[in-house]
Amino acid sequence: MRHLALRTGVRWKISIAIAAVGALVAITLSLVVHNAARVSMLDNARDTQLGRLDWAQRLYDPNKKTQALGAKINDPLLPKPLRSKANAHRRSTFVDEHHTSAPDVWAASPLPNGDVLSVHNVYRDSAGVLSDLDRALVIGSVSVVIGGCALGVLIGGQLSRRLRKAAAAAGKVAQGQTDVRVRDAIGGVVRDETDELARAVDALTDTLQERVAAERRVTADIAHELRTPVTGLLTAAELLPPGRPTELVRNRAQALRTLVEDVLEVARLDSASERAEMQEIALGEFVSRRVAVLGPEVKVRVVHESWVNTDPRRLERILGNLLGNAAKHGSAPVEVTVEGRVVRVRDHGPGFPEDLLREGPSRFRTGSSDRAGQGHGLGLTIAAGQAKVLGARLTFRNAAPEGAAVSGGSGGAIAVLWLPEHAPTNTGSYPVLPRARP
Known part of the structure; x- marks a missing residue:
């Protein structure tokens, strides 16, 4: 079974490759930047909450349930990790992230009397900043991919044009235009692998032409040298006495003469020296x-x-x-x-x-x-x-x-x-012929 083959140009292959690499790099960098910005913003939020917690401890009043700066004593909504660390006499922070809303940032510190002082804040600004950053990263990634495609089309188009010119020149050589050179056909100032390919094709063409010309010369020389003895053989056969052997000799001699004449005609046609008398x-x-x-x-x-x-x-x-x-x-x-x-x-x-x-x-x-x-x-x-x-x-x-x-x-x-349409008559390619007289 024949496999299905998809034919695409070098231009589009290079464009797709550059676009794919650009997209991969853009996605990777976007993820790295997004995560770095998120971690940095959360670290700043933790530091801010710790600063609020320090001020709240300085302004702590054991007679009040709600302290300054919104701090609370033994907040029932305090996350379990914070409560566990506070029971271990450690001050800590905790970030409760939500996929659909802004993150909650907590900070808690144990008090000498066994209570837990905590502050809590919802960082809505961070979600907006991350959203704007993601939007900018998407726009930048798309721009990189489009730019990569354009660059690939430009580079691939130049390479494709040079290859097409080389293929066209090679086709002309195959049709018998021996004066055509692939290196001259592709032109250009930049030197790349296409020039090496063109030089190799030109060298191959020259070598093949030399070998074909040598073979044609040998064939023509052999046929020309055989022409005279074959003619003499045919003349001598005419002098033989009548009979079946003589007839066989004459037929074979005539066939050999016809073959020699055909070979000479082929050699003349191969030399491209024949001209038509129109x-x-x-x-x-x-x-x-x-x-x-x-x-x-x-x-x-x-x-x-x-x-x-x-x-x-x-x-x-x-x-x-x-x-x-x-x-x-x-x-x-x-x-x-x-x-x-x-x-x-x-x-x-x-x-x-x-x-x-x-x-x-x-x-x-x-x-x-x-x-x-x-x-x-x-x-x-x-x-x-x-x-x-x-x-x-x-x-x-x-x-x-x-x-x-x-x-x-x-x-x-x-x-x-x-037949070609050379020299049409006054009535066109298909002239109206006069009627034959009855």
Whole structure:
């Protein structure tokens, strides 16, 4: 089973991290400040009550139940801890805290005759001060969290922009723009890990390009060196006496010559030195004529005619390779549809392999499960390369969905050539063609 993956940007991850740390620090400091202020205020209240108790003892009158400063003798509401300490001949204070009201602060002292002198006060000011302090701490904490989020968005946004520029530059390099450098793309004055990543990607790109260029040179040189002896071999085969062995030699020599020519064409396409010779043609009429020569049994349907500016020779090469692949690895009937600037070639065979649909055509791909398992994989590679020279896009898909059972002609492979909209005519991309004379 596939795990659910949440995709988030670096900007928001940094913002959330800074906000979380800011909130944690703010809450911790708020609790510390709140408790410190509470303890300090209660200590001051205890000291105040002890001061009142001292004055009350100085003004003590044994004949009165209620003494000066509100002191009382043997107060029945005196808390038990205070009474116990007074019985032990100790003066002490006691704070009775309530969750819903202000705290009660007591102070008591034993008298020589065995009575207990006590003072009591409700510190309402402390509750108000703590409430104001808590409100200020909450406002400060929220401000810290918001400020942390803003700072995280700013820092993360800068880092995210640099990474996105690096990714865009790397994508251009992957598309074949070898002159693009990631380090130049990200720019900036600040140097950080993204610059190290950019330098590493640029170094990797240079190394891969050197290796690919070396492989292409070796392939082109080998194919070029083989061209002359293969031509001589084919000429010598023509001089052999008629017979089955001679026919086999000629067929293999011709196949080898075709392979060498294909390899040379792939090498030229890889070198990006090919240039198209553009002409304006009626696409539907052109495809109908060429398909009639390349595959007379192929059905051609022109849904919508359009004039295009393209290279007829390269377009014919693409059509020939697509039709050849459909005839060799697919099943009849093979259908060609022209709709505007789009050309579709479909057969009713087993369809393209998953590797080709996922990665595109690959040269010399073989395998029993491959649609082109008995070939060299150069036909579709050349078609894709020629489409790139034309500025077109060649895509591959299957008629049946992945994993669906193929029956009753529902399957088959579909190659779609999307020609670019270069040099439209006066009537637009899809000109109105004159009626044919009866």
